[in-house]
Amino acid sequence: MRLVDFALSWRMLLEGVVGDEPPAWSPARCRCGERSSRWDVKALKADLKRRYVAGESIRQLSVATGRSYGFVHLLLVEAGALLRRRGGTRKVRAAS
Numbered sequence: 429m430r431l432v433d434f435a436l437s438w439r440m441l442l443e444g445v446v447g448d449e450p451p452a453w454s455p456a457r458c459r460c461g462e463r464s465s466r467w468d469v470k471a472l473k474a475d476l477k478r479r480y481v482a483g484e485s486i487r488q489l490s491v492a493t494g495r496s497y498g499f500v501h502l503l504l505v506e507a508g509a510l511l512r513r514r515g516g517t518r519k520v521r522a523a524s
Contacts, residue, residue, distance in 0.1 A: 473507040476500060480509050 476489055484492075490500045504511065 469503070473503045476503055477507040477509045480504055 472493070476493070479489060480486070486497060486500050486504065490497045493500065501511075
């Protein structure tokens with residue numbers, strides 16, 4: 429058996445075990461120190477990006493999901509979210 433055939437047979441076997449549909453993501457299942465499947469991370473990226481664009485901070489998202497600030501930041505960057513500047517909202521000067 430050639431190496432390519434061997435690799436393809438393992439891939440087909442694993443796809444049959446894992447399935448095509450990703451499991452639903454829930455914050456209770458994803459905790460610090462646990463390994464996540466690629467489907468969990470993909471769903472988490474989409475959820476974090478949606479919530480970040482809606483106005484939540486990276487710090488709030490990390491507390492809500494139980495993940496570190498750095499992990500949430502990394503997922504947002506990988507998801508293509510346009511990150512806001514530091515410091516929150518800035519006061520607008522009154523016209524004089």
